[in-house]
Amino acid sequence: MSAAPLTSDELTAWSRFIHEICGVHLDGSKGYLIESRLAGLLRETASGGYAELLYKVKGDAGHTLRTKIINAITTNETSFFRDASPFELLRHKLLPELIDRRNQAGLRPVPIRILSAACSTGQEVYSTAIVLKELLGNFRGYDIRILGLDISDAAVAYASYAIFSRMEIDRGMTSDKLSRHFEPVGDRWKVRDELRATATFRRANLLEPIASTPPLDIIFCRNVAIYFTEQDKIRLFRNLGRNLARDGALIIGATESITGLCPEFEPKRYLRSVYYQKREN
Structure with a gap:
């Protein structure tokens, strides 16, 4: 079963956290990006929603989940001799x-x-x-x-x-x-x-x-x-x-x-x- 869409409060909390860990600024229009990039981690951690996932990430003493968040969110769009x-x-x-x-x-x-x-x-x-x-x-x-x-x-x-x-x-x-x-x-x-x-x-x-x-x-x-x-x-x-x-x-x-x-x-x-x-x- 897929998770419910991000609520406004969840989007605010996730945007703040992502900015803290990697500097990427996601405004109120970027809820879809958080949902799409973190859907796999939501399933991997058996989280019932994005608030629960954030709770697990913040409580992960080894920062393994934090690293996975950074890898998922940061855009790796590149190519040889780009432009x-x-x-x-x-x-x-x-x-x-x-x-x-x-x-x-x-x-x-x-x-x-x-x-x-x-x-x-x-x-x-x-x-x-x-x-x-x-x-x-x-x-x-x-x-x-x-x-x-x-x-x-x-x-x-x-x-x-x-x-x-x-x-x-x-x-x-x-x-x-x-x-x-x-x-x-x-x-x-x-x-x-x-x-x-x-x-x-x-x-x-x-x-x-x-x-x-x-x-x-x-x-x-x-x-x-x-x-x-x-x-x-x-x-x-x-x-x-x-x-x-x-x-x-x-x-x-x-x-x-x-x-x-x-x-x-x-x-x-x-x-x-x-x-x-x-x-x-």
Whole structure:
């Protein structure tokens, strides 16, 4: 027997709890999302309704149910080379200019530090690694580290595994890139070791200070803030800004803007892309 629909009070309580544990803001129109995403957990825990499920989640000392809630609620929509413009920006402007600056500074090996915030199952990270490989030819003389952060344990584990289904590959991966950068494993495809070695994944809540990292040259944070309140958006980008190198670049979603929200960042334009850098003091 299916549970009764969320009541107004249950929706309020669940929205508050979800915001507390992962920062996602669900307004009064999102009851259907909570019902659809948590229906499986409702059955798994033999809960008679959403109020009972919430009671069980809050009483779970091991936080196993809380983790399952985060995995269910957070949106893991992603694909390889999603929205081509940021990767063209990376290939033709940001990376060449970054490498030139590091060469002029005499840094050897040339350090390149990139963050994919809310990396989901890793496609953005590996797309970035492919751009680097195709731009540089090989990684000799470079110290490349791409960090993927996500609040979902399940997403981080999947990204670390670096093996993708045919359906995932078909979303954005061309046949020539597939043959060069992946190897078949049964009916799935594994990222080649040279690319996989550049990537590290870990769980993180982006609304909390990011654990110690070297200054980051490029930060991807695309289509993440759309799920946050304005106050949390400011908190998010200030957290990221603390880890962004002075000459680093922040790339957000094509339909997003932080102009007026975070005055410490200055928008820059390259062809069809907009990115942000820290303003000069």
